[in-house]
Amino acid sequence: xxxxxxxxxxxxVVGIFATASKSNPDVNTTTGDELVxxxxxxxxxxxxxxxxxxxxxxxxGSDWCxxxxxxxxxxxxxxxxxxxxxxxxxxxxxxxxxxxxLPAELAQQNQGLQQAFKVSGYPTIWMFYLTKDTTNNQLNIxxxxxxxxxxxxxxxxxxxxxxxxxxxxxxxxxx
Numbered sequence: 356x357x358x359x360x361x362x363x364x365x366x367x368v369v370g371i372f373a374t375a376s377k378s379n380p381d382v383n384t385t386t387g388d389e390l391v392x393x394x395x396x397x398x399x400x401x402x403x404x405x406x407x408x409x410x411x412x413x414x415x416g417s418d419w420c421x422x423x424x425x426x427x428x429x430x431x432x433x434x435x436x437x438x439x440x441x442x443x444x445x446x447x448x449x450x451x452x453x454x455x456x457l458p459a460e461l462a463q464q465n466q467g468l469q470q471a472f473k474v475s476g477y478p479t480i481w482m483f484y485l486t487k488d489t490t491n492n493q494l495n496i497x498x499x500x501x502x503x504x505x506x507x508x509x510x511x512x513x514x515x516x517x518x519x520x521x522x523x524x525x526x527x528x529x530x
Contacts (some may be wrong), residue, residue, distance in 0.1 A: 389437045392448040396464050399447040400485045409499055409528070411444035414469060414479040418452045423478040426504050429513040436514050443525060444482065451477070471496060479503055482524055499528030 392413070393399040399410050415423040430436050440446055449465045450457065457465070468474075472481050480502040486495045502524070508516035 390431070390440060390446060392446045394448055394450070394461060396447065396468065396485070399445050400487075402445045403484065406445065408443060408445050409482045409484050409525070410447050411440065412447045412449055412468065412472070412481045412483065414449045414451070414465075414472075414474045414477055414481070416452060416477045417448075417450045418454050420477045422504050426478045426513075426517075430505065430517045433514040435518060439518055439521070443521075472498070472501070476503075482521070482528070497528075500524035 393402070396410075402408075403410050417423065431440075449468055451465060451469070456462075472479070474481075482499040482501075484497040484499070486497070487493075488495055500523075502517065502520055505513045505516040505520065
C-alpha cells in the first residue's frame with residue numbers, strides 16, 4: 356500500500372539540503388566496481404525524477420552494525436541485486452557511524468530522514484519517491500514500503516527473498 360508522509364518540519368530542512376548539496380558534493384561510494392551509492396538526498400532525488408525510479412534508502416551503521424554488513428555481503432554484493440538495483444532504483448546510503456564523524460549537513464539530512472521514516476533499527480531500507488512542493492516549500496515523501504535483512508531466507512540465497520519482497524513493494528507502488 357502506498358502511503359504519503361508529509362514532512363512539516365522540512366521548511367527548515369529544505370535549506371539544509373540545499374546547503375548540503377552546494378557545500379558537500381554527493382559522495383558516491385561503491386561496492387566493488389558496479390553499484391553507486393549516493394549520500395546526498397537531493398542528488399538522489401534529481402536522478403529519481405530523471406529516471407522515474409524510486410529512491411532505495413539504506414539506513415546503516417557502517418562502522419558498527421553487524422547486520423548491516425551481513426545484508427551488504429549476503430544481498431547487495433550478489434549479481435542479482437546489482438542488476439536489479441541498476442534497473443529499478445536509485446541507491447541512497449544514510450549512514451549513522453559511531454567511530455567516524457559525518458559532515459554536519461549530511462548528519463542532519465540522515466537524521467531528518469530517520470525521524471521522517473521512524474527508523475529505530477538497522478539495517479532498514481525504505482523505498483520512496485521525493486517531490487518538492489514549491490508552493491509551500493516542503494518536501495513530500497511517497498513511501499512505497501520498507502525492508503530489512505531477509506529473515507527466514509535460505510542460507511546463501513538471501514538475495515532471492517530480498518528481491519522478491521522488494522519487487523512486491525515496487526509492484527504495489529508503481530507511479
